[in-house]
Amino acid sequence: MDMNESDTSGQPVDPPPAAGDDAWWSSTAGDLDGTRPLDARSVMAQSSLPPDRRPGDTEPLEELEGPRETPPAPLAIVAAAMRHIGQVRQNNQDSVYTLISSVPRDEGDATLGLFIVADGMGGHDGGEIASRLAITTIARHIIAELLAPALEGVINVSLQALVVEAVQEANRAIWDQARLTGSDMGTTCTAALLLGRSLYIGHVGDTRAYLIGPAGIHQLTTDHSAVGRLIEMGQLDPSESRDHPLRSQLYRTVGQHPEVSVDLLFQPIGDATHLLLASDGLWGCVDDDHLARIVQGIEAPNRAVRSLIEAANRAGGPDNISAVLVRLA
Amino acid sequence: MALIKKPGTTRSIGVGRPQEDAEADPQGTTVPGAGQRTVAPVMQPGVVLQGRYAIEDTLGIGGMSVVYRGRDLRFKDVVRPCAIKEMYQSAPDSNTRLLNLKNFEREAGLLATLQHPAIPRVYDFFEEHGRVYLILELIQGKDLETVLDEAGGPLAEERVARWAVQLCEVLTYLHNQQPEPIVFRDMKPSNVMVTPDERIVLIDFGIARGLVRTRGTVIGTEGYSPPEQYKGIAEPQGDLYALGATLHHLLTASDPRTETPFTFHERPLRQLNPVVSPELEAVIEKALSYDMKTRWASADEMRQALLQTPTLRSQSGASGAAPAKGATPRGKVASTELVWRFTCEDEVRSSPHVSNGMVFIGCYDTNLYALDAGRGEFRWKYATEGGISSSPTVWNDIVIVGSEDGAVYACDLRRGTLRWTFRTGKPVRSSPRVLERVIFIGSDDQHFYAIDGLRGSQIWKYRTWMPIRSSACIAGDSVYFGGGDGFVYALNMKNGGVRWKQRTQQPVISSPAFAENMVIVGSMDYTLYALDSEGGWPIWKFRTNHYVNSSPLPFGTRVFVGSVDGCMYAIELKNGKPGWKYETGSQITSSPRIEQGRLYFGAADGCVYCLDVANGALIWRYETGGPVVSTPAISEGLVYIGSLDHAVYALRA
Numbered sequence: 003m004d005m006n007e008s009d010t011s012g013q014p015v016d017p018p019p020a021a022g023d024d025a026w027w028s029s030t031a032g033d034l035d036g037t038r039p040l041d042a043r044s045v046m047a048q049s050s051l052p053p054d055r056r057p058g059d060t061e062p063l064e065e066l067e068g069p070r071e072t073p074p075a076p077l078a079i080v081a082a083a084m085r086h087i088g089q090v091r092q093n094n095q096d097s098v099y100t101l102i103s104s105v106p107r108d109e110g111d112a113t114l115g116l117f118i119v120a121d122g123m124g125g126h127d128g129g130e131i132a133s134r135l136a137i138t139t140i141a142r143h144i145i146a147e148l149l150a151p152a153l154e155g156v157i158n159v160s161l162q163a164l165v166v167e168a169v170q171e172a173n174r175a176i177w178d179q180a181r182l183t184g185s186d187m188g189t190t191c192t193a194a195l196l197l198g199r200s201l202y203i204g205h206v207g208d209t210r211a212y213l214i215g216p217a218g219i220h221q222l223t224t225d226h227s228a229v230g231r232l233i234e235m236g237q238l239d240p241s242e243s244r245d246h247p248l249r250s251q252l253y254r255t256v257g258q259h260p261e262v263s264v265d266l267l268f269q270p271i272g273d274a275t276h277l278l279l280a281s282d283g284l285w286g287c288v289d290d291d292h293l294a295r296i297v298q299g300i301e302a303p304n305r306a307v308r309s310l311i312e313a314a315n316r317a318g319g320p321d322n323i324s325a326v327l328v329r330l331a
Numbered sequence: 332m333a334l335i336k337k338p339g340t341t342r343s344i345g346v347g348r349p350q351e352d353a354e355a356d357p358q359g360t361t362v363p364g365a366g367q368r369t370v371a372p373v374m375q376p377g378v379v380l381q382g383r384y385a386i387e388d389t390l391g392i393g394g395m396s397v398v399y400r401g402r403d404l405r406f407k408d409v410v411r412p413c414a415i416k417e418m419y420q421s422a423p424d425s426n427t428r429l430l431n432l433k434n435f436e437r438e439a440g441l442l443a444t445l446q447h448p449a450i451p452r453v454y455d456f457f458e459e460h461g462r463v464y465l466i467l468e469l470i471q472g473k474d475l476e477t478v479l480d481e482a483g484g485p486l487a488e489e490r491v492a493r494w495a496v497q498l499c500e501v502l503t504y505l506h507n508q509q510p511e512p513i514v515f516r517d518m519k520p521s522n523v524m525v526t527p528d529e530r531i532v533l534i535d536f537g538i539a540r541g542l543v544r545t546r547g548t549v550i551g552t553e554g555y556s557p558p559e560q561y562k563g564i565a566e567p568q569g570d571l572y573a574l575g576a577t578l579h580h581l582l583t584a585s586d587p588r589t590e591t592p593f594t595f596h597e598r599p600l601r602q603l604n605p606v607v608s609p610e611l612e613a614v615i616e617k618a619l620s621y622d623m624k625t626r627w628a629s630a631d632e633m634r635q636a637l638l639q640t641p642t643l644r645s646q647s648g649a650s651g652a653a654p655a656k657g658a659t660p661r662g663k664v665a666s667t668e669l670v671w672r673f674t675c676e677d678e679v680r681s682s683p684h685v686s687n688g689m690v691f692i693g694c695y696d697t698n699l700y701a702l703d704a705g706r707g708e709f710r711w712k713y714a715t716e717g718g719i720s721s722s723p724t725v726w727n728d729i730v731i732v733g734s735e736d737g738a739v740y741a742c743d744l745r746r747g748t749l750r751w752t753f754r755t756g757k758p759v760r761s762s763p764r765v766l767e768r769v770i771f772i773g774s775d776d777q778h779f780y781a782i783d784g785l786r787g788s789q790i791w792k793y794r795t796w797m798p799i800r801s802s803a804c805i806a807g808d809s810v811y812f813g814g815g816d817g818f819v820y821a822l823n824m825k826n827g828g829v830r831w832k833q834r835t836q837q838p839v840i841s842s843p844a845f846a847e848n849m850v851i852v853g854s855m856d857y858t859l860y861a862l863d864s865e866g867g868w869p870i871w872k873f874r875t876n877h878y879v880n881s882s883p884l885p886f887g888t889r890v891f892v893g894s895v896d897g898c899m900y901a902i903e904l905k906n907g908k909p910g911w912k913y914e915t916g917s918q919i920t921s922s923p924r925i926e927q928g929r930l931y932f933g934a935a936d937g938c939v940y941c942l943d944v945a946n947g948a949l950i951w952r953y954e955t956g957g958p959v960v961s962t963p964a965i966s967e968g969l970v971y972i973g974s975l976d977h978a979v980y981a982l983r984a
Binding site: 107157158160161163199235237248251266268 | 553592833848
C-alpha cells in the first residue's frame with residue numbers, strides 16, 4: 003500500500019494530551035500520564051528486556067514488573083451452629099456441621115468454610131443415623147478432595163462437581179447402610195461451601211439456605227416438596243407453604259434412592275452479611291422477616307442462633323430445630 | 332421430622348405405603364423393597380378361606396394389604412384362578428385403621444358396581460378371623476412399569492398409542508358414572524396391567540372414588556399427579572394429566588418421580604425421544620397442561636385425538652398412505668448467498684471487525700485491510716513487517732492490530748495512515764481489547780501489556796512464562812487472559828497487579844469471557860473452565876474430546892464454544908451441563924457469534940455454519956475454499972469471515 007509506506011517508520015503521531023483527563027490509569031501511570039510527549043525510542047527500550055527467560059527461572063517476576071496487588075484481607079467470618087430437639091419430638095434427628103479454615107495462596111490467603119444442616123427421617127434411629135452419615139460423609143469428602151490439596155496450594159477441582167459428588171456420596175452411604183439394616187431412613191441435606199467470596203451450595207430436601215444483607219433476607223434454595231415447586235411456579239403463595247398439610251412431603255431426599263439429583267447453586271456473597279442454614283423446624287415456625295430481624299439484631303452469631311432456636315420453640319417447636327449462622331462481614 | 336416425610340407417594344394417610352422403588356405387583360399392592368422393615372402376616376399356601384378360596388402363592392405385599400394368587404374350589408372340574416386381596420392393619424392409630432378399612436370397603440364397593448373389560452371383576456367380599464378380604468379376577472400379564480423396566484428404554488409409539496386409546500375408554504367409562512363421576516386419581520404405569528393379548532386393565536382402585544366437589548384429601552403419586560390435586564381438587568381432568576404423565580414416561584423412559592414435579596413442558600417428549608410423532612406429542616402435551624381448562628375436555632376427546640395420530644391413523648387404513656418414515660429426501664443442505672468475496676494474497680486467519688461501514692481484517696500477506704462492508708471494495712491496506720493473525724479492533728478513529736513482526740499497530744480508521752506502533756519482543760498473535768483509552772494485548776514475548784491508546788505508550792506490563800496468544804476479557808476492574816503456561820490470569824486493570832492465577836493442565840489459547848461472576852475459558856487440556864471471577868477457583872468444568880482453542884461466547888443462560896473435537900457445544904452457564912452439541916466432523920477453532928437467534932462459526936472443513944441457537948439445528952452451511960479458523964462478525968444482515976483460501980467472505984446471514 004504505497005500511500006502508507008512512508009508512515010511505517012514507527013514514529014508515533016503525538017496526539018494532544020487529553021484535557022482534564024482523570025482516567026483511572028493516569029494516577030498510576032507516573033510519567034506516562036499524558037503530560038509529556040512520548041519518545042518512540044523509550045517505548046522500544048521498554049520492550050528490549052530479554053523476552054525468553056525460561057520457566058523455572060528463579061528471577062522474581064512481579065516485583066520487577068510494577069506494583070504488586072495488595073492482597074485483599076481474607077474474610078473474617080464467624081459461625082455458630084445449634085440443634086434442638088424442640089417441644090414435641092422424642093429424639094433429635096437433625097445434624098449440623100461447621101468448618102472454617104484459611105487457605106494459603108500466593109496472592110493472599112483465602113477463607114474456606116463448610117456448613118451443613120441435615121434433617122433426618124425414618125423410623126427407629128434411622129433419622130439420626132442418616133443425618134449424621136450425611137454430614138460426616140460430606141465433610142470427609144470435602145476435606146480430602148479440597149481442603150487437603152488447598153493447604154498444598156492446589157485448588158484445581160471443579161467446585162460444583164465436588165459439592166454434588168459429596169452429597170451423592172452421602173446418598174450412597176446412607177442407601178447402603180439402609181439396605182443393610184432394612185431401614186427406610188433418609189435425610190435432607192443443605193451443604194454450603196464458602197471459598198473466597200463465593201458460595202457453592204449443594205441442596206436436597208427442604209432445609210433452606212438464606213443470605214441476609216442490606217437488601218433483606220433472600221432464600222437461595224428451593225424446597226424439594228411439591229408445595230415448594232408450586233410456589234416456585236407461582237401457583238401457591240409462599241405464605242401458604244408454612245401451613246400446607248403436605249409441606250413436609252419431599253420428592254427428593256438423600257439416602258432413600260440409589261441415585262440422587264443434587265441442586266447446586268453458585269452464589270457470590272456480594273454485600274451479604276450473613277448466611278443462614280435452617281431446618282424446617284426453624285423456618286416452618288419463624289417467618290423470613292423475623293429470622294432476618296433476629297440475625298441482624300444480635301451481633302454475636304452464637305447468641306443469634308440461640309435466639310433463633312428460642313423463637314421456634316416459642317412457636318411450639320413441633321419439630322427438631324437446627325440452624326447454622328455464618329457472619330460474613 | 333414429620334413422619335409424613337416420605338418421597339415418592341402422597342398416600343400418606345397412615346398407609347405406610349412403600350416407596351416408589353418398590354416393585355409393583357400385579358394386583359395393585361406393591362412389593363416392598365428388600366429393605367422394608369414392615370413384615371406383613373403372610374398366609375401360607377394351602378390355607379382355605381370361607382371353605383372356598385385356597386391360597387396358592389403370594390403375589391405382593393403392600394403397605395396395607397397382601398395379594399395372593401388363589402383358586403376358587405367351588406369349580407371342581409376346572410381351575411378357576413382368582414386374586415385374593417387381604418387387608419391388614421399395621422397403623423398403631425385407631426383413626427387411621429378405621430380410615431384404612433373404609434378405603435378398603437370403598438374399593439370393594441366401587442369395583443362391585445363397575446363392569447368394564449379394563450376393570451377387574453369382583454367375585455366376593457367378606458370378613459374372616461377379623462380380617463377383610465376381596466376376591467378379584469386374576470389378571471394375567473405385567474404392569475406397565477415392569478414392561479418399561481424390561482424394555483430398558485422408551486416403548487414403541489404404536490403400542491403405547493393403542494394402550495392410550497384403551498385407557499381413554501376406561502376413563503370415559505369411569506368419568507361418566509352416575510350420579511357422580513369416578514375419578515381414578517392414581518393413574519401411573521404400575522397401576523396399569525397389560526395382558527398377553529395387549530389388553531389394558533386398571534388395577535388398584537384403593538383411592539378411586541366418587542367425586543365430591545369439596546377440598547378433599549390429597550392422594551395420588553407424585554410425578555404423575557396433576558397440580559390441582561395439591562389443592563385438594565380431584566376432577567376427571569386430573570386423570571387425563573396423570574395419563575399424559577404416564578404416556579410421557581412410557582415414551583421417554585424418563586421417570587417423572589425422579590424429576591422436579593410439573594416439569595413435563597421443560598422436557599419435551601420429542602427432545603427425549605425424537606422418534607415420537609409430533610402429533611402424539613401434541614396430544615400428550617395438551618393432556619399435561621398445567622391448567623385444567625386447557626387440557627382435553629374429556630377422555631373421549633383425547634381418544635379421538637389419539638386415533639388421528641400417525642401410527643393409529645395409518646393402521647385404521649382410512650386415510651391414504653402416510654409418508655414412509657425416514658423417507659424424507661435428504662436433499663442438499665441449505666446454503667446461503669455469497670454477497671461478496673475479497674481475495675488477499677495469503678491465508679486469512681484474523682477475524683473481521685466491522686465498524687463505520689468498513690470491514691477491517693488482517694492477513695498473512697502482512698496487510699491490515701479495510702474493505703467496504705456493503706460491497707467488499709478495497710478501501711486501504713497497511714503493510715506490517717509480518718503476517719497478521721491477530722484480529723483488529725476499532726477505538727475512536729483508529730484500528731489496532733498485532734503483527735508477527737512483534738509490533739502492535741494503530742492506523743487511522745479512514746485513511747490507513749499509521750498513528751503509532753508499540754513494539755514487543757516477539758510476534759503478537761493475541762488481539763487487542765480496549766477499555767476507555769487503554770489497550771490490552773498479549774505477546775509471544777510472554778508479556779501482557781496495557782498500552783495507552785492515544786500515544787502507543789506502555790502503561791504497565793505483566794510477565795508470564797510462555798507466549799500469550801489468548802486475548803483479554805475486561806470485567807469490573809480486572810482483566811482476564813490465558814497463557815501458554817497453562818494459567819488463567821486475573822490482573823488489576825489499573826496496575827497489572829495479579830489478583831489470582833489458576834492453573835489448567837495445558838496452554839490456554841482460547842480467550843476468556845465473563846458471565847454471572849464467572850470467567851469462562853477453554854484450555855488445550857480439552858476442558859472448558861468456568862472460574863470464580865473473584866478467586867479463580869473452578870466452579871465447573873466441561874470436558875470435550877480435544878483442545879478448546881475456540882473462545883466461549885455466553886448468551887442467555889448458556890455459553891457456546893467450539894472444540895477441535897469437531898463439535899460446537901451449548902453449555903448451561905449455571906452448571907456446566909451440555910444443552911446441545913452440533914457435530915461438524917471437522918476441527919473447530921473459530922469462535923461462535925450470535926445474532927438474531929442464529930449462531931455462526933467456521934470449521935476446518937472450509938465451511939461456515941449457521942445454526943439455530945436454541946437447539947443447534949443446522950440452518951445453512953457455506954463452503955469456502957479452505958479451512959476457516961477466523962471468527963465471524965455479523966452486521967446489517969451479513970456474516971463476514973476469513974478463510975485460509977486467502978479470501979474474506981460476506982455471506983447473507
